Amino acid sequence: MNKMRVLGAHGLPADNVVKPTIARFFDPGSVAIVGASSTPGKPGHEVIRNILANDYSGRIYLVNPKGGTILGMPVYSSIGRLPDGVDLAVVVLPADASVQALEDCAAKGIQHVVLSAGGFAEVDEHGTRIQEELAQVIRKTGIRVLGPNTSGHISTPCGLTSSFFPLGRIRRGTVSYIAQTGNFATHTMRHILTSENFGVARVIGLGNKVDVDESDALEYLAGDTETASIVMYLESITNPRRFLEVAKQATRRKPVVLLKSGATEAGKSAADAHTAAMAAEDRLVSGLLHQAGIARISRYTQLTLVGKALSMLSLPKGDRLGFLAPSGAMLVTLADLCARLGLEVPDLEPATLQRLRGMSAPYIRLRNPIDIWAITSVHGVEFGYQEGVETLLKDPNIDAVVAIVMLVGDSCLPLANSLVDTAKNHPDKPLLIGFTGDRVPIEEFRLQVEHAGVPTFMEIEQPFEVLSILVQCQRAMTRCLGANKAAFADLPD
């Protein structure tokens, strides 16, 4: 075992090695695909197609011992033969070849490497040993490694992804994901691309975290000007103390939402996840997130829905909600939901009530939530919704508005446009839309308003649930800022 002997001499932590930050993963001037393949369907081919599909702004180099050309690009026969100055290597080789590849990258001066393959500590003892060898190379050389066992990362501002899963063009946006799962560079990303109307700034698939962990990722995103909000999925927190410090800095500047699932290793121990020990650990996690100013969620689907809302909205100033629908039954049920979610549904200003009553049939006493039917039946659907939403957004007692839009039959794009205009006049107050009714006009309406930055939800409960998480974000950030200020106030002059 030649590798082991070489590494044996360097097995101790080399603390004097200065490690670069991980920023270069996200704006490399050049990327080398190590293990490039000419065979469609193979990871070493699909990663190239993904990069081409996203119009990556830097240079692309391909490496394969066979040489030749792939997709019209020349192939280098080894890492050592690459030109100098390559910023990032994406290594698409089996686990057994990864240690040598990493050493070759380090020898060539490549400081950032994505290791895609699985077959490491997540599977067996042999894999665990290889992963330890990787760790030794990292300690020795200071090279930064994302993975192994990761479906990669995404950086839309420079049109790059290291994912080998067919993604096509990835929409650019302002929300970034840190995920201890490959899904956000595979199936969940495809869901976002085909069923949602928002984009991402960066996605970081942590994989086995042999080097880059959630604290590194969060620290980078906290200072990243392309990232306005951060959504995380974690199964473990490698260094809770460092994570807390980094998170406190992050939440001073942008909202952070996290789903921490109950188990510490994906899949393997799912069924054991709910022992008393896990419950105790879970309370510690909740305490940490509370201190860090992070909002905690528990549904996987909310990773996407909250990501969309954060992409499109500013946080509400408080929890005082106004909402409307043309159905009394929905209003009553949703008022119940608000109580369960801790959202306030306050009385409106007298002036607001007067305005509403001027628009409605005389026998209806309109209030919050508003039964919009009383207005639409007199003045038509478009007027009713538009005036109802506008009136709620203007009321000083209201921090955010939800409209349940019930559509049937013909296209309702004029209504969609008028609600977008109304929302734009009140950028400080989130407007969220829920739907029921006919599928076709809903899909049209949805596309129209989401492209203009108003988030919509296919179930009437979702805008309320998402809004309650935005409120939780706002409170967590305010509390955290206050605590920081108080800590400074206590310092001696």
Next chain:
Amino acid sequence: MNKMRVLGAHGLPADNVVKPTIARFFDPGSVAIVGASSTPGKPGHEVIRNILANDYSGRIYLVNPKGGTILGMPVYSSIGRLPDGVDLAVVVLPADASVQALEDCAAKGIQHVVLSAGGFAEVDEHGTRIQEELAQVIRKTGIRVLGPNTSGHISTPCGLTSSFFPLGRIRRGTVSYIAQTGNFATHTMRHILTSENFGVARVIGLGNKVDVDESDALEYLAGDTETASIVMYLESITNPRRFLEVAKQATRRKPVVLLKSGATEAGKSAADAHTAAMAAEDRLVSGLLHQAGIARISRYTQLTLVGKALSMLSLPKGDRLGFLAPSGAMLVTLADLCARLGLEVPDLEPATLQRLRGMSAPYIRLRNPIDIWAITSVHGVEFGYQEGVETLLKDPNIDAVVAIVMLVGDSCLPLANSLVDTAKNHPDKPLLIGFTGDRVPIEEFRLQVEHAGVPTFMEIEQPFEVLSILVQCQRAMTRCLGANKAAFADLPD
């Protein structure tokens, strides 16, 4: 006020009047539309179009003082001029004309009337007075009235609806709805028709309940051979004692699910609904439903999702769930969800484990929940899902199975068909499917399996939430049956 004088003589309850059951609302040999209109868009026109669109099996009569013809059918100038023996009248007239119309119907021998108009007790004192007059006619004559202020009812076995909301063809199914809201004959029905793949047997929109209430409706559906399960939305329970007795009988035979919203009057008092008094009343309702064997739900959206599941599945025998997905992160998060929902995720039989391990990569220790990736990566997607689902369904420790199907790219109809076949071989164990991935193949897959009776859900959490309600139904029915048996066992010989 001529009407008041006439009614004054009969103002006391006429307990000796024998009231017919409400069954005739659902299979009338003939229906009269009172207030028929030739103007498209008007309620008196749309109700006719709805009935025609559903190929109503009986005779249709139209009534309008103007006479003439509408849609090629002759129009009678008054109720009195109708032929004898009309079974049902749908009265589409303003509130002020309703009392006279009801009296005319009774005089003509029509024993069942739907009153569509609003403008009664739900709006003001004048309306309340009219509604009291209706009640007097009902007491005097024994006529049965659905409404007022209802968007009507639906009975697909005979192709009839009294809804004036454009519905088109309504799919026939086995679930029936009782709703203290018009939505299930308006927007929510359109949602079901355009976004779901199940149908209904009967829908009963209660409206202001001047006569027919939830107990009448539930009693009818309990004995209705077309109805296999019952889903209810209520804001009030008119006669809790009678409701309990009727519900106990219903849940001996079929599952009953109920959403009881917090307030007693739709829309009006939504914001006041969460006082201490309401919370206390709510605990009484929970107690009543517990005794009655009814499963309680709280999300409006579940009225549809649970309705779909009840349409397609038998109830699971217990709460022991097996599930699978090709994503460790989802399995861990969903195992957390199962713990919160009270669903057990038990160990599998040794024989099952052996079979699973024979199919997977050697280093993977498969267990429940199953990381299907270990099988699909060796044997392909179709084999992995099909064998995984089959293996779980066969295990004696498992009562129900959820498969999270992650689709991208091409059509996966062979997989859809193979899962349908597998489900059909195990009709006693529910199979539910959740999705993530690309929209187009998911939509195709969904259509295919739902038409074959396997329910699917667009969010990965939904099959678990719906299944927990089916388990609640099964437990409630068993408990209720047991309590009944115990009560009889205590009787002296």
